[in-house]
Every structure is written in structure tokens, then in C-alpha cells.
Amino acid sequence: MAGKGEQALLSTEIVNRGVEAPVQMPVPQPSSSGHGIYLVTIPVLVLVFSAEVGSLSREELWRKVWEEASYDLVTVLAFFAVLVFTISVYFMSRPRPIYLIDFACYRPSDDLKVSKEEFIELARSSGKFDEESLAFQRRILNSSGIGDETYVPRCIGSPGNCATMKEGRAEAATVIFGALDELFEKCRVRPKDVGVLVVNCSLFNPTPSLSAMIVNHYKMRGNILSYNLGGMGCSAGIIGLDLARDMLQANSNNYAVVVSLEAVSFTWYPGRNRSMLIPNCFFRMGCSAVLLQPTPRLPPGEVPPRAHRPNPQGRRRPQLPVRVPGGG
Numbered sequence: 001m002a003g004k005g006e007q008a009l010l011s012t013e014i015v016n017r018g019v020e021a022p023v024q025m026p027v028p029q030p031s032s033s034g035h036g037i038y039l040v041t042i043p044v045l046v047l048v049f050s051a052e053v054g055s056l057s058r059e060e061l062w063r064k065v066w067e068e069a070s071y072d073l074v075t076v077l078a079f080f081a082v083l084v085f086t087i088s089v090y091f092m093s094r095p096r097p098i099y100l101i102d103f104a105c106y107r108p109s110d111d112l113k114v115s116k117e118e119f120i121e122l123a124r125s126s127g128k129f130d131e132e133s134l135a136f137q138r139r140i141l142n143s144s145g146i147g148d149e150t151y152v153p154r155c156i157g158s159p160g161n162c163a164t165m166k167e168g169r170a171e172a173a174t175v176i177f178g179a180l181d182e183l184f185e186k187c188r189v190r191p192k193d194v195g196v197l198v199v200n201c202s203l204f205n206p207t208p209s210l211s212a213m214i215v216n217h218y219k220m221r222g223n224i225l226s227y228n229l230g231g232m233g234c235s236a237g238i239i240g241l242d243l244a245r246d247m248l249q250a251n252s253n254n255y256a257v258v259v260s261l262e263a264v265s266f267t268w269y270p271g272r273n274r275s276m277l278i279p280n281c282f283f284r285m286g287c288s289a290v291l292l293q294p295t296p297r298l299p300p301g302e303v304p305p306r307a308h309r310p311n312p313q314g315r316r317r318p319q320l321p322v323r324v325p326g327g328g
Contacts (some may be wrong), residue, residue, distance in 0.1 A: 025162075098293070099295070105287070106178040106286055106287040107286075116148055119141065119314045123157075123280070125157070126205075134188055150284040150285075151285040167265040168263040175260060176287055180214065191220050192220060194220060198229065198240040199260075200258070201230060201260075202236060203262065204267070205228070205231065210226040227240075244292050255292070259287065259288070261288070268280060
């Protein structure tokens with residue numbers, strides 16, 4: 001009975017309990033209000049100026065400006081002051097374009113590579129699954145699009161408990177530092193130059209956080225803007241990019257790094273609940289890190305944008321930076 005009650009508490013099924021709350025429309029933010037103020041202000045100023053000046057000839061306008069400066073010059077100067085102020089506000093408040101300078105993906109060693117069949121054999125050798133659970137995982141794998149060259153931690157096939165804080169932290173440190181080391185080396189950027197750090201890991205959220213672990217490991221500066229996103233699902237990678245872009249809008253002349261990963265060892269489920277077996281089949285070991293900057297300036301020694309160079313696999317890919325959508 002206790003098991004059923006615990007399962008009901010942990011269930012992800014949406015249940016309508018009759019509780020309703022009014023939805024309040026959010027207050028418009030100045031940063032998202034668009035350019036409506038300029039579309040309203042500028043035509044009015046143009047009409048006022050046209051009505052004031054259009055009815056006068058060139059001689060009359062010259063006489064009014066220089067002979068009746070006590071009134072008309074003040075009006076003209078006030079108009080130009082408002083016009084200059086409006087144009088200045090427009091150029092100062094418009095969003096800056098944000099560019100993706102480069103990225104890096106951590107690739108584990110080949111001894112951690114498993115095919116779909118090897119994964120099923122690892123799960124069987126752990127002794128934690130019955131044949132029905134193994135058959136279910138095999139069906140999910142065959143329909144998931146997962147290839148035969150994915151990576152899993154060593155602890156997956158061990159008979160002991162894999163989903164521990166120690167194993168999760170060890171895996172996270174391995175993949176995060178591997179991706180960031182490659183990114184910093186590729187871009188020739190020092191960790192102390194990074195002003196914004198966003199880390200996204202949905203299920204593994206230790207204390208201290210993963211972002212704090214990165215700041216401490218690389219000895220980043222003390223005023224870095226550090227964010228750790230958790231429990232937000234697979235779409236949090238895009239949310240992390242959006243957050244970093246917004247932070248760079250307010251803190252220019254900075255680099256931003258966005259790190260996305262999932263700790264497979266910590267999310268490993270050794271049981272028979274089918275809904276909880278699905279993450280075992282979909283999540284794999286790895287990490288990605290991207291570098292963002294408000295200006296498309298390339299690090300020293302890099303080739304210009306839209307050029308091409310061969311990568312280690314012999315394929316050719318377009319060079320970065322790439323403009324991040326929504327950045328202006």
C-alpha cells in the first residue's frame with residue numbers, strides 16, 4: 001500500500017484537483033515593447049515642425065530665427081533637442097546583435113562506446129532488470145534513433161548502485177571540463193575573460209552547483225554572472241542561450257559560456273517501471289559548450305567568417321561566428 005502511495009506521489013500524470021487561479025497578464029517590459037514609441041513620436045514631431053516652418057518663406061524663416069530669437073529660436077532648439085534625444089534613446093536601447101563565436105562537444109574515450117546490443121548486455125549483466133524490462137528497453141532503443149556509437153559511464157554495468165552523488169559529480173566533471181578545455185583552447189580565450197556562465201543540467205542538481213564547480217575549477221573572476229538551470233527538460237539548452245543573450249545585452253564587452261549536459265549515471269534507473277526506464281534509453285554521456293559575444297570579433301589567428309577549413313575528420317564546415325536569433 002505504501003508503495004502505491006509513493007508511486008502516486010512520484011507520478012508525472014496531470015491530475016485536475018479542482019484548484020483554479022486567475023491568470024494575470026504580465027506587465028509590459030521596456031526591453032520587449034518594440035519600437036512603438038518611435039513610430040508615434042517621430043511623425044508627431046515631423047508634423048509640428050512642418051506646420052511651424054512650412055507656412056514661412058525662406059526670408060521669413062531667416063528673419064524669425066535671427067530677429068525674433070527670443071521666441072522662435074527657443075522653439076526650434078527645443079524641437080531639435082527632442083529629436084536628438086529620441087534618436088539617441090533609439091540607438092542606445094535597441095538590442096545588440098549577439099554572435100556564437102565557437103562551440104565544443106566532449107567526446108569520451110572509445111572504451112566507453114557501446115552499441116545498442118552492448119547496452120542491453122550491460123543492463124543484463126548488472127542483474128537489475130528482468131527479461132520484460134530488457135525487452136522494453138530494446139524496443140525503445142530501436143525506435144529512438146540512437147546509433148551504435150554512443151557512450152555510457154562504466155558504472156552502468158556494475159552490480160552496485162550507480163545513481164549516487166559521487167558518480168554523478170565525477171561524470172559531470174569529466175564531460176564539463178573536457179568540453180570547456182577544448183572550447184577555451186580553440187577560441188584562445190582565458191577563463192577569467194568570461195563574464196556570464198550558464199549551466200544546464202536537468203536532473204542532476206548537486207550542492208554546490210555545477211556552475212560553482214566550474215567557477216572554482218577555472219578560478220574565474222569573482223564578479224562573474226553564474227546561473228545553474230535545473231529541472232527544465234531538454235529544451236533548457238535553448239533557454240540557456242536566451243538567458244546568456246539577455247545577460248550580454250546588459251553586460252557588453254563580455255564573453256558568455258553556455259554549458260549543456262545530462263548526468264547519465266545519476267539518472268540511471270534500475271527497476272521495472274516502464275515510464276522511468278525511458279531515460280535509460282535516451283540519455284547518453286556527453287556535454288556541449290558554446291561561446292557567445294556581442295561583437296563578431298574573432299580571436300587572434302582565426303580565419304574570417306564564412307571561410308572554410310578542414311576539421312580533424314576531413315569534412316569541411318563553415319566558420320563561425322554565427323548571429324544568435326533574437327539578438328537584434
